């Protein structure tokens with residue numbers, strides 16, 4: 001379907017040394033680019049990390065590699081925004097949504113117990129809804145969902161149609177959520193930013209779509225959260241392989257939505 005050659009472009013930036021030497025995570029980013037656009041994509045990622053509210057990085061890695069596999073196309077998840085007036089209200093809405101998505105209450109409780117412990121992670125945690133345990137073995141690194149993007153022109157058409165702000169941050173989160181939720185073993189995702197100036201987060205699932213909640217933490221808080229609730233995962237390695245390696249484009253088909 002997509003004839004052109006594409007490249008996965010990735011960035012990670014940290015402070016007080018590289019992540020693997022204990023540096024503080026500042027910023028990360030994923031792009032899929034044509035050869036011609038590589039220079040500007042690298043620049044976008046460079047810019048993102050150099051102007052981050054988590055601080056100035058003293059380590060940054062930007063790399064690109066050609067994508068050999070066919071790129072799978074996914075539709076964007078439907079978006080809803082819940083206006084929360086306090087963190088408590090927002091968090092309680094998040095828990096309800098997780099339940100609606102099919103995560104058992106005990107699992108939600110157990111996951112919340114882990115959140116403070118893993119709030120410094122730069123990647124996501126895989127959490128099994130049956131055992132109530134974290135099942136990835138990535139320690140402080142977590143899982144980094146990669147090789148995904150949403151072409152600007154299509155994203156902007158979509159945003160205009162639904163009268164949503166063209167936020168780069170939301171676009172990135174929507175792309176990630178669409179990829180994660182498209183896997184049959186994913187029950188739901190819970191996320192809020194580690195950016196101290198950004199307090200909106202979301203719960204996403206195939207059934208519920210992308211449910212934004214405007215207040216999931218207090219301003220100034222640098223603790224973020226990204227948990228994938230999974231069920232029936234017989235092959236953890238292939239699930240992680242999907243998250244890290246399967247190339248994905250999110251694409252909105254205007255006609256199909258009318």
Ligand code: PML
Pocket residue numbers: 169170173191192193194195198200201202212
């Ligand atoms: C992040 O900052 O990386 C996560 C942001 C999640 C919420 C984005 C939104 O829908 O506004």
Ligand code: MG
Pocket residue numbers: 026027028193194195
């Ligand atoms: Mg971030």
Ligand code: MG
Pocket residue numbers: 030031032149150151152
């Ligand atoms: Mg892009």
